[in-house]
Amino acid sequence: MQLRRLSLENFRQFRNEEIEFATDDHANVTVVHGSNGSGKTTLLNAFTWLLYEKVDFDTRPDRLASEGAMAEASPGDEVTVSVTLEFDHDGASYRATRSAVYEKRSATDFDGQLVDDPSVVVEYDDGSGVTRPNNPENVLSQIIPERLSELFFFDGEDIDELAGIDNQDQIQEAIQNIMGLTILERATRHLDAVAGRFESQVQESASEELRELIAEKRSVEEEIEDFERKKQDNERAIEKVEEEISDIESKLATFEDSARLQEQRTAYQEDRQALEEEVESINDEIRNEIAENGFVPLAMPLIRETAADIDQLREEGVIPSELSDEFLNSLLEAGQCICGRDLEAHSDPYQHVASLRGQVASDGVEQGALRIVGHLQQFADRRTGFFDEVDDLIERRQETHEQITRLEEKIDDISTELQELDTPSPDGVSISEREAQREDKEEQKEELVAKRGKFEEQIETKQAEIDRLETEIAAQREERAETRLAQRRQRAAEHVGAQLTDSFEQLKDKVREWSNKEVNETFGEIAKKELEAEITEDFELKIRQQVGDAQVEVDKSTGERQIASLAFVGSLVNIARRRYEAGSDSEYFRGGIYPLVMDSPFGALDKEHRREVSRVLPTLASQVVVFATDSQWEGPVADEMTAIAGKQYWLDFDDGEGSGDSPRTHIRVEQTSAAGD
Amino acid sequence: MPKINIKYQQGELYQKLVDEYEVFDHYYEVLVFLAVVGYREDRVRRGGLTDGDDGKTSEAGLQNVYSRDLFHTVAACLAFQDTGDPEALVDREEHKRVIAEYAAGGLEFAREQFGQNAGDPTDAVVTYIKSRREDEPDGDIEGELKRIVESFDDEMMGYE
Amino acid sequence: MTDSGDEISIPDETLQRIRERVLRAEKEKLNLDNPRGINNDIQQIIEEEID
Numbered sequence: 001m002q003l004r005r006l007s008l009e010n011f012r013q014f015r016n017e018e019i020e021f022a023t024d025d026h027a028n029v030t031v032v033h034g035s036n037g038s039g040k041t042t043l044l045n046a047f048t049w050l051l052y053e054k055v056d057f058d059t060r061p062d063r064l065a066s067e068g069a070m071a072e073a074s075p076g077d078e079v080t081v082s083v084t085l086e087f088d089h090d091g092a093s094y095r096a097t098r099s100a101v102y103e104k105r106s107a108t109d110f111d112g113q114l115v116d117d118p119s120v121v122v123e124y125d126d127g128s129g130v131t132r133p134n135n136p137e138n139v140l141s142q143i144i145p146e147r148l149s150e151l152f153f154f155d156g157e158d159i160d161e162l163a164g165i166d167n168q169d170q171i172q173e174a175i176q177n178i179m180g181l182t183i184l185e186r187a188t189r190h191l192d193a194v195a196g197r198f199e200s201q202v203q204e205s206a207s208e209e210l211r212e213l214i215a216e217k218r219s220v221e222e223e224i225e226d227f228e229r230k231k232q233d234n235e236r237a238i239e240k241v242e243e244e245i246s247d248i249e250s251k252l253a254t255f256e257d258s259a260r261l262q263e264q265r266t267a268y269q270e271d272r273q274a275l276e277e278e279v280e281s282i283n284d285e286i287r288n289e290i291a292e293n294g295f296v297p298l299a300m301p302l303i304r305e306t307a308a309d310i311d312q313l314r315e316e317g318v319i320p321s322e323l324s325d326e327f328l329n330s331l332l333e334a335g336q337c338i339c340g341r342d343l344e345a346h347s348d349p350y351q352h353v354a355s356l357r358g359q360v361a362s363d364g365v366e367q368g369a370l371r372i373v374g375h376l377q378q379f380a381d382r383r384t385g386f387f388d389e390v391d392d393l394i395e396r397r398q399e400t401h402e403q404i405t406r407l408e409e410k411i412d413d414i415s416t417e418l419q420e421l422d423t424p425s426p427d428g429v430s431i432s433e434r435e436a437q438r439e440d441k442e443e444q445k446e447e448l449v450a451k452r453g454k455f456e457e458q459i460e461t462k463q464a465e466i467d468r469l470e471t472e473i474a475a476q477r478e479e480r481a482e483t484r485l486a487q488r489r490q491r492a493a494e495h496v497g498a499q500l501t502d503s504f505e506q507l508k509d510k511v512r513e514w515s516n517k518e519v520n521e522t523f524g525e526i527a528k529k530e531l532e533a534e535i536t537e538d539f540e541l542k543i544r545q546q547v548g549d550a551q552v553e554v555d556k557s558t559g560e561r562q563i564a565s566l567a568f569v570g571s572l573v574n575i576a577r578r579r580y581e582a583g584s585d586s587e588y589f590r591g592g593i594y595p596l597v598m599d600s601p602f603g604a605l606d607k608e609h610r611r612e613v614s615r616v617l618p619t620l621a622s623q624v625v626v627f628a629t630d631s632q633w634e635g636p637v638a639d640e641m642t643a644i645a646g647k648q649y650w651l652d653f654d655d656g657e658g659s660g661d662s663p664r665t666h667i668r669v670e671q672t673s674a675a676g677d
Numbered sequence: 678m679p680k681i682n683i684k685y686q687q688g689e690l691y692q693k694l695v696d697e698y699e700v701f702d703h704y705y706e707v708l709v710f711l712a713v714v715g716y717r718e719d720r721v722r723r724g725g726l727t728d729g730d731d732g733k734t735s736e737a738g739l740q741n742v743y744s745r746d747l748f749h750t751v752a753a754c755l756a757f758q759d760t761g762d763p764e765a766l767v768d769r770e771e772h773k774r775v776i777a778e779y780a781a782g783g784l785e786f787a788r789e790q791f792g793q794n795a796g797d798p799t800d801a802v803v804t805y806i807k808s809r810r811e812d813e814p815d816g817d818i819e820g821e822l823k824r825i826v827e828s829f830d831d832e833m834m835g836y837e
Numbered sequence: 838m839t840d841s842g843d844e845i846s847i848p849d850e851t852l853q854r855i856r857e858r859v860l861r862a863e864k865e866k867l868n869l870d871n872p873r874g875i876n877n878d879i880q881q882i883i884e885e886e887i888d
Contacts, residue, residue: 379750
């Protein structure tokens with residue numbers, strides 16, 4: 001089905017408007033944008049109203065007539081509402097029109113009264129002249145069945161549900177639908193029901209023995225159903241407990257993280273304490289140094305000058321040059337030379353000093369002078385010593401301070417981390433209590449799992465009983481022909497059902513594989529990350545990312561879900577198209593070419609994802625029609641779309657307040673940069 | 678020796694340096710230190726007592742000062758420099774006087790240097806002492822002292 | 838061709854025919870949401886084929 005033109009007459013706010021669709025291979029996108037309320041949803045409704053006489057929930061079928069047309073009409077006048085779709089399909093060009101007639105009942109009637117049921121007319125020309133089939137509804141539903149309509153005409157904002165959790169059923173259904181596997185699925189179900197009917201017939205005419213066997217079989221079947229239900233409940237309960245366990249575990253992890261961090265912090269604090277004590281001890285050493293030798297550097301000029309002065313005096317002869325005995329004795333006793341050097345008893349210098357006694361006139365002054373001179377070296381040494389020592393101490397203290405600073409940073413970091421941890425609410429539950437909770441839950445889970453095992457066992461046992469009964473039943477050689485006939489028919493239904501079930505399962509999986517491949521190709525075009533999409537054997541749509549060696553399932557963001565869902569729908573459309581082009585004529589579905597008409601596929605997405613969706617859209621189907629709001633229609637979306645749009649329209653909504661008219665929307669053509677008209 | 682006491686002005690700084698922050702262990706150590714500061718900064722207060730209300734008058738034993746050789750030497754040098762008289766080298770009364778007077782002068786200076794701020798004055802003291810290091814090139818002192826020492830030694834010993 | 842034997846087993850061609858007819862019937866009613874009467878149709882097919 002390839003869309004050509006949609007024309008609207010008096011259909012809600014569209015008085016007399018039309019859209020020509022882009023049909024070029026390389027510019028296959030038709031874009032319609034407008035502000036909220038300008039009529040995008042109405043356009044979508046126009047499609048479904050035409051094809052199936054269906055409109056969405058918010059649109060009232062009895063109020064389709066354009067208000068403006070009604071306003072202009074006089075009471076008693078009739079207003080025709082119609083939607084016409086021109087399209088190509090299967091080598092023929094079609095023109096389908098649905099119309100409804102509304103009568104204006106009074107001057108103030110702006111809704112109109114529906115005169116007849118809306119009717120649809122279809123004409124097609126396959127080259128041999130125009131044909132007007134007398135079952136137009138049927139024709140249309142063959143071309144694009146209603147059950148598929150939700151896949152092809154959809155609200156983009158709903159589509160992300162396909163890739164959500166728990167939507168395997170929807171995915172399966174979509175695949176089945178488009179592949180005509182629905183036939184198989186239904187056939188197996190119906191055959192099962194019919195087999196049941198035949199079994200009842202058998203029962204009615206059967207011997208008592210057979211009747212009893214059948215009755216027994218039925219009752220066992222009921223028991224199995226009962227166990228299946230219980231097993232399902234049990235499964236749900238297990239899931240719930242697993243969730244609770246997971247929740248507790250993450251709380252515990254937080255707790256443990258918290259404890260570990262606190263331990264670490266305490267250790268750092270202790271280290272800091274020790275370092276601070278170290279600093280204090282260094283300070284004490286500095287003070288010591290000050291007390292002992294602090295005055296020395298300050299006294300140097302005093303001492304030096306005095307020594308020089310004394311030297312001068314001595315040269316002038318003011319100070320006698322000799323040593324006094326007393327002084328010498330005191331030196332000897334102290335074991336020191338005047339220069340401060342130690343004298344060892346009985347050493348030569350010692351002897352020498354000792355020998356000087358008796359030769360020097362006693363005078364206290366030179367003692368004083370000698371003292372000064374004698375201590376000069378000490379002063380010098382202690383001065384140097386003071387600076388060396390103090391410098392060293394100060395350096396050490398500095399280093400220790402730096403260590404302390406580093407520790408304090410670490411301590412601060414931990415404190416911040418602790419704050420950011422999602423600490424458990426102050427319910428005062430300790431680690432051991434949580435652990436106890438967890439063990440409790442684990443026990444619960446084990447019990448439930450054990451129960452599940454029991455259910456499974458019981459189901460197996462019952463199943464075996466059924467097998468046994470069926471064998472017995474089959475072995476019954478019934479007397480009455482009726483019974484035998486009914487038995488054979490039942491068997492026929494069951495056999496055919498089994499065959500179809502097999503085929504069904506196989507085909508389902510095959511389509512799943514195809515769909516998988518297609519979805520991945522679309523996904524692969526999203527260069528942003530190495531994401532892969534997969535439709536699993538259970539028909540779940542999962543998105544994965546390569547992380548190191550492993551494939552990790554990604555928590556899908558809305559953007560990714562949307563893209564995945566679109567990719568999935570696109571994959572089905574593509575598969576259908578391939579089937580069709582391959583000329584398949586099996587009794588199953590032959591495939592077909594479908595357009596995609598979607599309303600607001602950009603809704604919940606961020607800019608980057610919008611850009612990606614824009615890029616992906618043209619690949620989804622051979623013809624894509626997109627509606628977007630003006631606010632979505634900016635920046636990256638507009639850029640991308642304008643480049644690929646074959647046709648571009650703007651919904652110019654006039655609320656009529658200025659002119660006192662009814663609201664109406666004009667569909668305005670816009671220039672695109674892609675292939676021209 | 679009879680007990681001779683040095684009467685001096687014990688300003689608050691003394692308590693700070695000895696009692697509070699234990700930079701020095703004894704008051705007389707502060708006394709001598711301040712005397713050296715006083716000489717170095719050319720601050721002296723004749724009479725040995727500051728005016729104003731700073732602290733109390735106290736006494737320190739001269740013997741304590743003499744107990745440390747280098748303190749004794751400092752006292753002698755101070756006395757000599759202050760009087761210009763070699764006799765002062767061994768005059769106890771002079772030693773008493775100059776210590777008290779220079780310490781009083783040094784106290785005023787020291788108060789400005791490291792007595793102002795609350796808290797531990799240790800670093801301020803160190804900074805101050807280090808700041809006076811630049812005044813003297815290292816090598817010279819060694820050389821000059823050495824020369825004097827050597828000349829004294831030999832001459833005194835009669836080798837010359 | 839109808840099968841009027843007393844045999845319990847059913848020939849393959851019969852099963853095949855039933856299968857084809859059932860599928861065709863389903864196909865015809867495929868486009869309805871609720872294929873009314875399909876069970877009756879199927880029952881009838883089988884009754885016709887197995888007589």
